[in-house]
Amino acid sequence: MTYQRALLALGDPTRRRVFEQLRQGPRSVGKIAAGMPVSRPAVSQHLAVLKRAGLVAAKAEGTRRVYYIDPRGLAAIRIWLDQFWDDALSAFQAQAEKQESDA
Amino acid sequence: MIAIAPVRKQLRVKASQARAFEVFTGDMSLWWPPQHSILKSPLERHIVEPRVGGRWYAVGVDGSTCQTGYVIEWNPPQSLVLAWQINADWRYDPALLTEVEVRFIAEGADVTRVELEHRNLQRMGDKAAQVRGSVDSPGGWSAIIESFKHFADTGRGVRDEKTE
Numbered sequence: 547m548t549y550q551r552a553l554l555a556l557g558d559p560t561r562r563r564v565f566e567q568l569r570q571g572p573r574s575v576g577k578i579a580a581g582m583p584v585s586r587p588a589v590s591q592h593l594a595v596l597k598r599a600g601l602v603a604a605k606a607e608g609t610r611r612v613y614y615i616d617p618r619g620l621a622a623i624r625i626w627l628d629q630f631w632d633d634a635l636s637a638f639q640a641q642a643e644k645q646e647s648d649a
Numbered sequence: 650m651i652a653i654a655p656v657r658k659q660l661r662v663k664a665s666q667a668r669a670f671e672v673f674t675g676d677m678s679l680w681w682p683p684q685h686s687i688l689k690s691p692l693e694r695h696i697v698e699p700r701v702g703g704r705w706y707a708v709g710v711d712g713s714t715c716q717t718g719y720v721i722e723w724n725p726p727q728s729l730v731l732a733w734q735i736n737a738d739w740r741y742d743p744a745l746l747t748e749v750e751v752r753f754i755a756e757g758a759d760v761t762r763v764e765l766e767h768r769n770l771q772r773m774g775d776k777a778a779q780v781r782g783s784v785d786s787p788g789g790w791s792a793i794i795e796s797f798k799h800f801a802d803t804g805r806g807v808r809d810e811k812t813e
Contacts, residue, residue, distance in 0.1 A: 624770050628656045630682070631765060635658055637680040638763075642664040642672040 555599035560584060561592040565615070568602060572614035655768035662763060666755040669763060670726035673751060674699065678707070687715045687735055697731065699723065705731055716741045721748065728752045736773060747772055 556562050560582075567578050575593065579586040593613055596602040603616040662669050672680070677695035690709030695717070697705045703720040718732035731749045736742040747769045754762040 624653045624656060627767055627770065631656055631658050631767060633682045634680065635660055635763070635765065637682060638673060639660055639662045641680040642662045642669050 551599045555595050555601060558592070558595075560588075561595060564589060564592045565596055565601060568613060568615045572605075572607070572612040574607075574610045574612050578613070653770040653773075655766050655770065657767075658763075658765040660763050661756070662761050663759055664761055665759055666753050666761045667726045669753045669761040670729075673753075673763075674725070674729060681707075687717065687741065688713055697729075699725070716743075718749075722750075726753055733767065745772060 556565060563582060564578055567573060567581060575586055575589050578593075579589045582589065593602060593604075597604065597613075597616075600616055602613050604611050604613050606612075664672070674697045677697070678692040681692065681695050683692060688707055688709040690711040690713055693708045693710045693712075695707040697703060697720060699720075701720055701723050703723070704716055705718045705720065706714055706716045708714050716734065718734040720729065721732050722728065722730035729751055731751075733747045733749050734742055734745050736745050747767065750766045750768070752764045754764065756762050
């Protein structure tokens with residue numbers, strides 16, 4: 547499940563910091579690592595986990611590879627709420643129509 | 650800032666505008682999917698205090714309470730705006746503000762179109778980024794997802810379960 551995976555991925559504090567750096571815009575591994583007390587390979591590993599969870603994506607920018615927040619990952623929250631409201635509103639509808647016919 | 654499109658829903662109910670508003674804002678435990686409860690105990694009632702600033706909260710059968718949000722706009726029987734302050738970890742978070750606007754449009758004496766919009770969802774994304782590693786805690790997402798799946802699989806409405 548997308549949500550579970552995304553939240554598990556963000557459960558690690560270091561990984562969360564990597565993710566949060568991307569909230570300011572796309573960044574290369576080197577730039578992310580420069581702002582953190584961890585090695586480049588460690589940052590790369592965290593990015594790989596975030597990527598698998600659908601939270602970040604990568605693209606080539608010149609000779610570098612930059613990572614950015616994948617809006618589809620955060621949209622998982624939206625998908626979940628969308629389903630929630632479908633359920634809630636159909637139950638609401640049943641209740642409203644029931645009371646109306648009982649009245 | 651990453652924007653997430655609002656969730657928008659529209660449906661028609663065979664009920665008057667006043668009735669639709671009343672059912673929506675009365676005791677929500679009559680229709681709120683019980684598997685999505687923010688309480689550990691079964692819902693006793695889930696209510697909105699009928700005024701701007703009024704609390705939107707759930708009360709469990711064991712007397713425990715949990716706030717869902719508060720009333721931002723209150724225009725019975727046409728519309729209301731509720732603050733939804735349940736975060737991605739399915740907990741009340743007063744620092745989170747997403748909005749649920751519901752409009753009740755009379756299309757006939759006994760037909761009402763209901764339009765719902767849940768917006769500013771990207772704020773939940775911000776919160777998700779700050780969420781602790783609590784996914785496996787009771788009431789965390791994994792439990793919610795499981796119960797959601799159960800609900801989806803059984804396809805049973807709240808009303809059915811309550812009247813049995």
